[in-house]
Amino acid sequence: MMYDSDDALDRALFALPLEEPPGELRGSILTATAYRPAPPFSLWEVIAIGAISAVTLWLVILVALGGGALFVNTLAAIARTMATGLSNVMVLGWLGAGAATALWLSLFTSSQSAVMLRQRFEAGRGR
Amino acid sequence: MTNSPADGELVTMTLHGHPEAFATLVERYDRAVYHLAYRTLQNVEDARDATQEAFFKAFRSLRTFKPGAKFSTWIFAIVYHASCDRLDRRKRFSNEELPERADATPGPEQQAIDLDQARRLRTAIDQLPEKYRTVITLYHLQGRQYDEIAEVLGLPMGTVKTHLFRAKEQLRRLLGSTEVTES
Numbered sequence: 001m002m003y004d005s006d007d008a009l010d011r012a013l014f015a016l017p018l019e020e021p022p023g024e025l026r027g028s029i030l031t032a033t034a035y036r037p038a039p040p041f042s043l044w045e046v047i048a049i050g051a052i053s054a055v056t057l058w059l060v061i062l063v064a065l066g067g068g069a070l071f072v073n074t075l076a077a078i079a080r081t082m083a084t085g086l087s088n089v090m091v092l093g094w095l096g097a098g099a100a101t102a103l104w105l106s107l108f109t110s111s112q113s114a115v116m117l118r119q120r121f122e123a124g125r126g127r
Numbered sequence: 128m129t130n131s132p133a134d135g136e137l138v139t140m141t142l143h144g145h146p147e148a149f150a151t152l153v154e155r156y157d158r159a160v161y162h163l164a165y166r167t168l169q170n171v172e173d174a175r176d177a178t179q180e181a182f183f184k185a186f187r188s189l190r191t192f193k194p195g196a197k198f199s200t201w202i203f204a205i206v207y208h209a210s211c212d213r214l215d216r217r218k219r220f221s222n223e224e225l226p227e228r229a230d231a232t233p234g235p236e237q238q239a240i241d242l243d244q245a246r247r248l249r250t251a252i253d254q255l256p257e258k259y260r261t262v263i264t265l266y267h268l269q270g271r272q273y274d275e276i277a278e279v280l281g282l283p284m285g286t287v288k289t290h291l292f293r294a295k296e297q298l299r300r301l302l303g304s305t306e307v308t309e310s
Binding site: 012 | 146147148149150154157159161165171174175178179186244245248249295298299302
């Protein structure tokens with residue numbers, strides 16, 4: 001067949017079937033992306049576990065090195081510092097403002113649009 | 128009328144903690160993405176790896192996807208760059224210049240099959256130089272949206288139109304000649 005005009009060539013090009021991908025390709029893409037198993041811990045959980053482990057280790061070393069008195073004194077110093085901080089109105093105010101902002105953001109930015117989109121998505125898939 | 132969500136909405140859902148929405152994007156585009164990779168690389172293994180890499184990169188960097196942009200253009204650009212990287216690596220590891228048809232030599236059985244129109248066209252596309260092959264493949268995938276082809280390739284629109292004109296010219300010459308070479 002001759003393709004003398006642009007239109008004839010365009011028609012032939014647009015009618016050309018796409019290459020058939022290897023059978024397992026879609027599965028391997030989905031396994032690596034959408035259906036990838038969730039990690040056992042989130043980033044914040046890893047940070048929290050790391051911090052708790054470090055503090056525990058530090059306390060164990062304190063006890064091992066200095067005996068009970070040093071351990072008790074250290075805990076008392078930590079408790080004193082926290083109590084001083086939490087009795088300060090400014091500190092409490094900033095903590096409250098931070099918590100309220102986080103709550104407000106989570107309520108008004110993610111949940112509403114995500115729920116609507118999810119409903120449409122599920123309706124579309126159900127067809 | 129179908130109520131399936133638009134690509135942009137699927138991206139938003141994925142970003143809002145519903146990764147299964149990305150599966151729909153994969154189902155929509157994996158064939159076209161593979162087609163572009165295969166036409167560029169002319170090798171099944173490389174095309175498969177480039178397609179996987181493109182979707183993986185897209186999934187990881189979904190936050191950088193600009194709202195309002197076309198997902199197809201974005202994923203085509205990713206797979207095109209992944210394919211170019213592979214071509215570069217191939218060139219680096221082989222001292223020879225890349226053959227015009229790197230891996231498209233059909234086996235004896237394949238040669239025995241009668242050439243139909245689509246097959247002849249494919250073969251002719253395979254014989255084009257790489258820059259023309261890619262532009263004609265994107266033209267096939269995206270139609271006359273020259274601006275999007277230009278965006279995928281990172282070329283000025285004028286260059287895309289010139290490449291396309293020359294690609295079609297060469298295609299016509301190849302298809303009009305007595306027989307498309309099936310070496």
